[in-house]
Amino acid sequence: MTQPSPPAQPSRGPTDHEVRAQIVDAATEYFTRYGYEKTTVSDLAKEIGFSKAYIYKFFDSKQAIGEVICANRLAAINAAVNEAVAEVSSATEKFRRFFKTLVASGSQLFFQDRKLYDIAAVAAATPWPSVRGYEERIRQLLSDILRQGRETGEFERKTPLDETVNAIFLVMKPYFNPLQLQYNLDSAEEATTQLASLVLRSLSP
């Protein structure tokens, strides 16, 4: 005997997940146009045609919506980086791709929509959990690449791995942290190429 399948619910309305996505999409568009700082939950509610109370059923605060937008953007950067790194095999080349793609997709995602930079700035200043997770993933990928390079003999093995990871993370940070990247945007591409070469010289066995 098979369990009866649940009846189709064509008219039950959107799921919670769908409403959340709808709010996030509308908020992304609204913040892009008017900026994150200046927008209130009331503004958003009016724009979507929901009541403020209904939005609060799904998100505790404006920041909670901003967090999701920010996490989405960071996940997109992360995906681009992973893809770029997977395309090449040597640790040296992986590191160059990593740094280059991180900065290129970071600048594009945060700064093409100048108004969305608001969110990135607030997120990086606090920092929000999504930003801490993002930095953790950067540190992890860096550590993986270094470990690989040490195994293949491309990189030196004398310096403690933690120290190397941390120092390189510090070299890269001004170019992936949005608060600092805003001062380095013009020269970011050339700068990161030169910095990558310096880092690789520091790693030579």
Add this chain to the structure above:
Amino acid sequence: MTQPSPPAQPSRGPTDHEVRAQIVDAATEYFTRYGYEKTTVSDLAKEIGFSKAYIYKFFDSKQAIGEVICANRLAAINAAVNEAVAEVSSATEKFRRFFKTLVASGSQLFFQDRKLYDIAAVAAATPWPSVRGYEERIRQLLSDILRQGRETGEFERKTPLDETVNAIFLVMKPYFNPLQLQYNLDSAEEATTQLASLVLRSLSP
């Protein structure tokens, strides 16, 4: 026959140089208390007891006064750095001292007087000529240390000197540029130690 010496002028009043210094001193104090951005030349004039027109005889604008204050501070940092570097002989040790002193005296001078940071921020964002000169001196000292290290065999000689100077300058910049240093203050001391070690590894022959 000797030229008659000019008559003493005990009552001729302060020289232009003295008046300028008096205005700069008063402005430094005033900006420290109320911030650079919010202060007008009228505020300053009232505080010193001069007419606004009299101040304009000596300085074209508020920025011209800010420029002198900024240049004074940068000269103090520069003096501290030169002194620290002169105390040691190896290029390796000179580089460590250079970076450490630059960051320590920079943080102290810009951030101990939180309100004066205003000036540093405006100066670094434009940037003002004094800031360009400051960066030029940093680049020059870096180049001198690298040249010495290459001559003594402490540092590698394969990479073009210009490229090495520029890449190291970029590593250091987030820690001496006030706009970026504000985000790195807490960790500046530890970070610069680790970054100096990374740079020195990249320089090893």
